[in-house]
Amino acid sequence: MGGGDAAGGTGGKQANDRLGSWFVRSGWSKGELARQVNRRARQMGAHHISTDTSRVRRWLDGEQPREPIPRILSELFSERFGTVVAVEDLGLRAAHQPPGASGVDLPWAAPQTVALMSEFSRSDLMLGRRGFLGASLALSAGPALVEPMQRWLVPTPAGPGGTGREGAARQDRSGHPVRLSGPELDLLDTTTVMFRAWDAQCGGGLRRKAVVGQLHEVTDLLQDHHPEAVTRRLFKVAAELAELAGWMSYDVGLQPSAQKYFVLALHAAKEAGDRPLGAYVLSSMSRQMIHLGRPDDALELIHLAQYGSRDSATPTTQAMLYAMEARAYAGMGQVNKCHRAVRMAEETFTDSRPEEDPDWIGFFSEAELNAENAHSYRDLAYVAGRSPTYASLAEPVMARAVELFGADPGHQRSYALNLVGMASVHLLQKRPEEAAGFAGQALDVAGRLRSERVNTRIRRTADTALRDYGEVPEVAELSDRLRVELPDDCESAAAQAV
Incomplete structure (x- = not known):
């Protein structure tokens, strides 16, 4: 048993009833929770963590584990119950954090944005492999998340030229200010497009560190003095890279890190004066909240994005925001509003002109439109008690998404996610054989990816199929494949790259 998860003091312990309550409701055994903790620790790079059933028993008996265990438990229970379960909710003590180390309520000013991006990306690069970065963060939700983001729309007074420390511009060896040429700026844009592809x-697991490293280099450039147009362009590149770093962190299961990058990306988009890009960042934050079972927060973020970009976003971006609005309404069980948002997404997408779109919205194709709307119907089916009516609405739309993504080798992760989505729709329709077939296809694709999100969705869908239809041969065969090809307690491929 590794020393990294040992407790502080053990004298005078009382049973941790809060942790015990969450644990009982989760349905996990002590061994299963220990395996989940170990797997998440490896994803964070905290290889010194090695938990077993006796250690879990001691936590339930009142022992206080050291970081990063409390944060890991918070993430695991949050994902299990589809809502944010704070460290304190588990009866555990959160580590004291210096100002700016956690939370999302950051100063909306260029110098602070640059400093925070530089500090956070450097910490991720230098400390993330040892697990300390993820341990220092906590997810924000509700008003603590939404209210600071509303300040994205508040105008800020223009500061003096440049964002360098104490107003000093770096110089080259000849004593001249550092300058960037047009081709150099173009190369930064091209590199970001390549990372996104x-x-x-x-x-997200394969190139996450490379994106973080590139972000750190761009924030380094932002500490020099440049003409205003160059500074804005650098902030735009920084915003795109920070959003992508957040998206990749989300994809490999590092939720607190993902949220921090998204927040920094929104700050950078504001400094760039790019409202549509800021709306795109907010949509990524909304997706994360949907994933965490917070559709009300997701809806607030999407409405903020729509309001802030209503006069500047292209039809493609507007259609994407409507589709995300539908996802949020679906999670809330708001049937009529969900249908309206789906219809608005479809109608607005007909005006899409890809040649006018920025690269970051290029993912929102006909395939993605169908995928989002199908998942909205699928989510309505779950909220309505596994309704076959909404499942039947989801099936042809999801099938179209699968068909289109299957023909697109550039979007294999989306292909895998929609194969899993198709499997879940067939489970709702009580077709376990077909569900197992689509989940098996998703497993084939997952072997070529570094995405913990894909792996987790396959596991969850297979677990549901096994629980409800374990006697069906195709389901049993899928379960056997999972034990060999995607064991739950293995070190995931994503963890190796994080």
Whole structure:
């Protein structure tokens, strides 16, 4: 048993009833929770963590584990119950954090944005492999998340030229200010486009560190003095890279890190004066809240994005925001509003002009539109008690998404996610054989990806199938494949790259 998860003091312990309550409701055994903790620790790079059933028993008996265990438990229970379960909710003590180390309520000013991006990306690069970065963060939700983001729309007074420390511009050896040429700026844009394509094709685990490193280099450039147009362009690149770093972190299961990058990306988009890009960042934050079972927060973020970009976003971006609005309404069980948002997404997408779109919205194709709307119907089916009516609405739309993504080698992760979505729709329709077939296809694709999100969805869908239809041969065969090809307690491929 590794020393990293030992407790502080053990004298005078009382049973931790809060942790015990969450544990009982989870349905996990002590061994299963220990395996989940170990797997998440490896994803964070905290290889010194090695928990077993006796250690879990001691936590339930009142022992206080040291970081990063409390944060890991918070993430695991949050995902299990589809809502944010704070460290304190588990009866555990959160580590004291210096100002700015956690939380999302950051100063909306260029110098602070640059400093925070530089500090956070450097910490991720230098400390993330040892697990300390993830241990220092906590997810924000509700008003603590939404209210600070509303300040994205508040105008800020223009500061003096440059964002350098104490107003000093760095100079080269000849004593001249550092200057960037047009081709150099173009290369930064091209590199960001390349990273985005790699993420779509291979998943977030393969190149996450490279994106974080590139972000750190750009924030380094932002500490020099530049003409205003160059500074804005650098902030735009920083915003795109920070959003992508957040998206990749989300994809490999590092939820607190993902949220921090998204927040920094929104700050950078504000400094760039790019409202549509800021709306895109807010949509990524909304997706994360849907994933965490917070559709009300997701809806607030999407409405903020729509309001802030209503006069500047292209039809493609507007259609994407409507589709995300539908996802949020579906999670809330708001049937009529969900249908209206789906219809608005479809109608607005007909006005899409890809040649006018920025690269970051290029993912929102006909395939993605169908995928989002199908998942909205699928989510309505779950909220309505596994309604076959909404499942039947989801099936043809999801089938179209699968067909289109299957023909697109550049979006293999989306292909896998929609194969899993198709499997879940068949489970809702009580067709376990077909569900197992689609989940098996998703497993084939997952072997070529570095995406913990894909792996987790396959596991969850297979677990549901096994629980409800374990006697069906195709389901039993899928379960056997999972034990060999995607064991739950293995060190995931994503963890190796994180």
